[in-house]
Amino acid sequence: MSTDWLPSKRDGILAMAEDWSAVLLDKGSVWGVVPVELAAFNAAVAAAAAALQAAQQERSPTATQTCRDAFDALIAQMRFLKSRYFLSPPLTNTDVVSLLLTPKDSTRTPVPVPGNQVTAKTRPLGPGLLELVVEIIGDIEPDPYAADYGCSIYYLVLADGEDVPETPDKFLHQGFTRRKKETVNRPENERGRKICFCIRLENAKGQQGPWGPIFWTIVP
Template sequence: MASDWMPTSRPALIEMGTNWAALAGNNPAWGVPAAAITGLGEKTQTLQTLNATPPSARTPVMVAQIKTAEKTLVETLRDIKKRYFFTPPLTDADVIALGLKPKDDVPTPVGAPTMIADGDLAFSVKGMVSVVKIRPGGPNPDKRASYGVRIYYGLLGDKGKGAFKLAAPPQTGDDLPHSVFTKTKSHTFDFTAERGNQAFFCMRYENSKGQAGPWGEVMEAYIP
């Protein structure tokens, strides 16, 4: 019976079935057919009657009957909720009376990332450096978030045109002059004209507003 709204105890399940049948019967505007209400009431009563027998007096057959009746009532409650409990015609007060939670239509803002970005460097082709296996360096506290990663980079060395050159090895991502943004798990840089130079990378997560999380570790490698 695991669910975000389904009762986890048998007495609470019986109480919900009784409550739903009464409320649906008293509110014809909800559009629940009389047959569905009657069926719900009967299935609830069946489970209630079986469950009234003390556990010590239950035979194996009765235990099996209770489990079957419980499963049947759970399926009936789920079916009724799916078919008939819509807002409108139900109000938030009606939903609460049914023991459910009203739908929250107000979006909850996703804050700035709090975890660092981690990854590895790979070299499959000469002149190419790939940042691969981009992943959180710790738990993601907000599973709703679809964060992207901004990869900062720069080069140190005498070869090439100098477009990405650094004056000194970087200490943090703040010292790297260029960046790319990605939501993929890897990104490849073409440094064909910079072979032999030293490449530095540092990443951090960003949300949709450009708010950034903490820096990850500075990664470095010589361009093959």
């Protein structure tokens, strides 16, 4: 069920609660709702209805606060009933709809493997410190979980005279980040040496996209 199941306005909340009262009068015992709890809920519905009517007529600070308190109590009762009785059998989807709720969607949304490459611009920040400004190459393919994408960063510090490799097979894992800017801190003995990077996009399920282009800079 959706987490935003509760109506945003008081008249909508009251309408839903009154609907629940009618449904529970018929099916409450079948669903195992304790009579004392059902009575407390019905009392909260009646109190909220009376308080809302009074607040609409009087529009005084006292009436407004009384209405607010009554609806806080009603909402607490509704949240309790929903979590205690409405989330599991014997309720069917038809029962859930009768309560003005949305049945749980059991269809899994497919999460595609990222298809984009990632690169980054480098900027020296100080001795041994580099900043990587991550850039995704091309437009992100449609994915409802794209906001959860991150990047796995790999690196390799080259020995003096060593050429930049053509593949990242020997690169080490620097870490995972969802930030667009990542700071890399290298030890003193690596200053002045070439450091290569290669980045892969990673989705919410941990599936990685293709390797990005290898790029390098000098450790400041």
